[in-house]
Amino acid sequence: MATNRDLAKIHIAKKDLGMDDATYRAMLHSVAGVSSSRDLTVMTSAKVLAHLQRCGWKPKSGHGKRPVVTAARKKQLNKIEALLADAGRPWDYLTKGSGGRPSMLRRLAGVDQIEWSTSDGLKNVIAALSIDAERRGA
Template sequence: MLDKAQLAKIHIAKKELAMDDATYRAMLQNVAGVDSASKLTVPMAMKVLAHLQSCGFKPKANPKHGKKPTKPAAGKAALMSKIEALLAERGYPWEYLTRASKSGQSMVQRICKVDALEFATAEGLGKLVAALSYDLQRNGRKAS
């Protein structure tokens, strides 16, 4: 289930793109297979937001979440690039790793046992790569 912030972002995009209700619901049906944003799951919402961005919506960056770490340590740079590629392949933003799920923890907190991606070890980043690769395979694509 979506949190209020993500649902609000979708509605802000609808307003900024001046979408009427019929167009909005048709877009939801085509992109996510639902007729209401309240029925979206987190991955579906990510796809909808990516589609809205491709239509011209420019979200304001939240200073706490959603940014790629600026300068990873030398041993982590390759893993960070792989994570970025896997996120892009699925159409997920960096926020996918740092947004809390139903359990109240983000993917980074559950897998790497740290509060922020910047603090993850190379081993933790490797586990994130494995989790994202598994997600790709589960959804019909082969990870490299």
Template sequence: MRNPALAMIHIAKKELGLDDETYRAMLLSVGGAASSKDLTQDGIDRVLTHMKRCGWKPKRKAADKPRVGESRQSLINKAEALLAEAGRPWDYADAMAQRMYGVERAGWLAPVQLHGLVAALTYDAKRHGRFQGCN
């Protein structure tokens, strides 16, 4: 659990654009250590909370891909492929599900709604010149 948390701190540092001096001063004042490797678990939690308050938003991992029954898996795979091609995270599909159907997560959509989501992602790909389709 420690290594992924330390990796998140370093990702947040990069995404927030902190220089080394500012970063180390923040670690010392918020986490109580001059180096991330010296942080306690409580210090790690405080540093991550502080970085989120400063505007850092952790991205969802690929492992956060919705888990669904086998009957809907092909639609989820198609949506995932379209998202990856566009360079968009699953949060984008979740936002579309919320906007289109009032459902918080794309993985919670009914099969007919998943078809609509895939159609919308396909339309977006065509509009941006990314969809080749079958010829």
């Protein structure tokens, strides 16, 4: 099942491109093989979004508030950075899922970007990376 965020983007793109319902459903059928957005999967919704962007839709960015960086949060981020560096892993290690599984950050902190994680989420990531370091003997 596609995420609500992806479905919202698809419907925004439909509106921005001025698609009528028949054209929209024809596009869904030709790109993803479905007649309704509720039948989209994560993979097919990504295909639809890519198609809409090729058609000229540009997603708007810059909405929402920026995350607050406090001294305590900065310490947690520095700790995560150090644990990743010791393991020889990039930041993407936290945000990229593999084999259809959600990313480490999604599983531990419930978010897709580290900037939006809570203090508790960052604690979970630090704990997991610390356990991994112990296993590796670092």
